[in-house]
Amino acid sequence: MSVPTAYLVLASQRSGSTLLVESLRATGVAGEPGEFFQYLPSTSQSPQPRQWFEGVTDESILRLLDPLDEGKPDLAPPEIWRDYIRTVGRTPNGIWGGKLMWNQTSLLLDRVDGLPGRSGTGLLSAIRDVIGSDPLLIHVHRPDVVSQAVSFWRAVQTRVWRGRPDPGRDARAEYHAEAIAHVVTMLCAQEEGWRNWFAQENVTPIEVSYPVLWRNLSQIVGDVLEALGQDRLLAPTPALERQADQRSDEWVDRYRADAERYGLPA
Helix, strand or coil, X not given: CCCCCEEEEEECCCCCHHHHHHHHHCCCCCCCCECCCCCECCCCECCCHHHHHCCCCCHHHHCCCCCCCCCCCCCCCHHHHHHHHHHHCECCCCCEEEEEEHHHHHHHHHHHCCCCCCCCCCHHHHHHHHHCCCCEEEXXXXXXXXXXXHHHHHHHHHCCCCCCCCHHHHCCCCCCHHXXXXXXXXXXXXXXXXXXXXXXXXXXXXXXXXXXXXXXXXHHHHHHHHXXXXXXXXXXXXXXXXXXXXXXXXXXXXXXXXXXHHCCCC
């Protein structure tokens, strides 16, 4: 088999995927991996806080989330959209990198419908048609979905998605058991979506769990580099810090107790 010239990290939000792609980016030879498929055509923006809670009417949750920004529609033709992604995700050595969340797969499928010369139907062919080749697939997942959901709920309130929490923004974030329960359900559905797709399409990605990623980052980045035909010794030290802190741990413990008490998903 030929050595792949592209890779795609498959994940859900707050799973550790950013740590992996930023570490790969830091090598200088593993593409410029972005989350290219997150932008909604109606606004040209990634989902806004309240859009993650569509259907939720509990004002005690909604009051903690920024109001919607109308944005501007993305009117770029499919070919321009595809060519942009192919160009900006690639390093000079020809390696392309990107990231795809399960909730973004429908956006990807809708967008490729307008591309001429489609190679087939379904998600796998859509990925191929956008990237231009069959990428190495890497699945990042977080076994502790409660910690993942707490991280998401905190970030969606503050809109700080990486790095250390901003003290001013974080001061306004509040614990809310029902909001975290909503996120737990959402993240579990995303992971189930990936697992079902792997089984249906007989896809076997490289599997990376969040705890293993934190403990063995350089080794995992080295393995990906090697699979792409690059020097594994270019693997850097961690590019990002762990965002969770004592407050996160307290919310996780509090939610586990509430989940047991009130029958919330855990």
